[in-house]
Amino acid sequence: MAQRKKDYRVIVVGVGMVGSMMVRVLRERKFPAKEIKILATRERIEEIAGRKYQVKVADAQEFDGFDLAFFAGTEGASGASKLYGWEAVSRGVVVIDNGKDFRMDPRVPLVVPEVNAEALKRHQGFIANPNCSTTQMVVALAPIHRAARIKRIVVSTYQAVSGTGSKARVELEQQVRDWAAGKKPVWEQYVAPIAFNLMPQIAGLKHEFPGYYEEEIKMVKETRKILGDPRLQVSATCVRVPVLNGHSEAINVQTAKKLSVAQARRLLAKAPGVVLVDQPDLDQKKLKFLDPRRSRWPYPQMADGRDEVFVGRIREDLSAKNALDLFCVSDNIRKGAATNAVQIAEELVKRNLL
Ligand SMILES: NC(=O)c1ccc[n+]([C@@H]2O[C@H](COP(=O)([O-])OP(=O)(O)OC[C@H]3O[C@@H](n4cnc5c(N)ncnc54)[C@H](OP(=O)(O)O)[C@@H]3O)[C@@H](O)[C@H]2O)c1
Known part of the structure; x- marks a missing residue:
């Protein structure tokens, strides 16, 4: 069995209510991230739970060398998931998408870890988080x-x-x-x-x-x-x-x-x-x-x-x-979005699927 990595390079795309909660939950739950990079539509500094993050403008190359990306950008044609989701997968990143764009895509497992974590076994690099309700x-x-x-x-x-x-x-x-x-x-x-x-x-x-x-x-x-x-x-x-x-x-x-x-x-x-x-x-x-x-x-x-x-x-x-x-x-915002996404990542680590 391949050696499990200890520390992952993580990207969070979008830093609105859901994206910033993802960063917070990753830290709270001590997800083994050696780096968390935040991408959005414009460059700036964002403070989340007492730490400052340099926000960079989203671009395909930004995903190179990263292990995992949480997408919490807006949905639809100009949204981050459609623009960069599968592109990130092709660059070797496992994507956990919070939006609606790919939830019903047959290639994409739609996962709530307490319910159907088994579906992660068949993931093709792109996993969706369900709607909060x-x-x-x-x-x-x-x-x-x-x-x-x-x-x-x-x-x-x-x-x-x-x-x-x-x-x-x-x-x-x-x-x-x-x-x-x-x-x-x-x-x-x-x-x-x-x-x-x-x-x-x-x-x-x-x-x-x-x-x-x-x-x-x-x-x-x-x-x-x-x-x-x-x-x-x-x-x-x-x-x-x-x-x-x-x-x-x-x-x-x-x-x-x-x-x-x-x-x-x-x-x-x-x-x-x-x-x-x-x-x-x-x-x-x-x-x-x-x-x-x-x-x-x-x-x-x-x-x-x-x-x-x-x-x-x-x-x-x-x-x-x-x-x-x-x-x-x-x-x-937590179990309905950020926490569920982080739990999916934890499950991937536990099952050696990342
Ligand atoms: N799973 C769920 O149940 C659940 C619950 C709530 C929300 N959501 C979904 O989660 C997503 C985020 O919700 P939110 O309330 O946090 O939204 P929000 O406050 O509007 O924040 C959206 C973030 O996405 C960034 N963004 C938008 N287009 C982008 C692009 N093309 N490339 C990179 N970044 C982009 C924005 O960048 P700027 O900051 O630079 O503008 C912003 O930081 C939405 O799709 C929403 O529908 C899902």
Whole structure:
């Protein structure tokens, strides 16, 4: 067996909310990187978690001699992944891409390490990180799928503004301040003010599935690919809510085999990457803000800054056979993007696939 390298030369492409969180998570988790180079559209110095980084302009030659590249640039034709992703692979770099451009490409494994790390064995140098809403859902559902085979999922999401980007966070905070000062809100990021409001539309309308917006279609397709079942029935409604960070999801799941609430709780209590917060009978007086052990159910602020998926409200769906309802929350910038990408890299190192 080839000798495992100890220190890798790493590139992070894009230094917005996701790219800078990737650098932070790489350092926090002590990924064996002897160098982290950051590429973006313009040169400057960026400070991340107390360290200064020289940001260079992205260019194909910048990838020469590097082992691993995390892509967190914008998506689409002028985005970094399309411009430099496969080019980097041809220069010997393993790419972990955070965007949507190649997630459904048959050459590209779409990986959530707690769920389908095995898919990494077949990688051809390019690996994709799923959409944030899909990632937390499959972490919560994989143990149920393994035990009882999921046939159908109906999910409604409550997605934080951080998923739109840092400008949307700033806009929500400003709208709240304006509202408190009795001023009219100003908005740019969404079609209406997001403060004290919500929007049942995330991304554009796609003709492929009439009536569904793109985020909903991603949840259908990506879930099928990750769970390895192209016939899995998934219906999603994705809603943007005035939460700063942390996506929530109400999930109804129907299985081939019956699973009791107690069995589901037992499975989730020991599932990797899951924190079970499901204490419906807990005395109201014992509730303590932000402490998962003293909460009846998960909520977004509990997940903010954490890497796990918090799952609760597990109950039998009384209206259908073999069906359960549950609620999960997760930090969409960490587990939904940066942490999952770094965990993929850790798994590559562990499996000697880098
Ligand atoms: N997996 C997920 O669930 C998830 C969650 C959130 C976001 N995302 C995706 O992750 C990506 C980054 O999101 P974000 O919120 O961090 O975006 P952002 O704040 O807009 O940052 C984008 C970064 O990409 C850089 N960039 C853009 N085009 C580039 C190019 N052609 N070459 C090199 N760098 C380029 C920008 O450079 P400058 O700084 O120089 O402008 C910027 O640093 C997006 O594709 C987003 O959709 C995924």
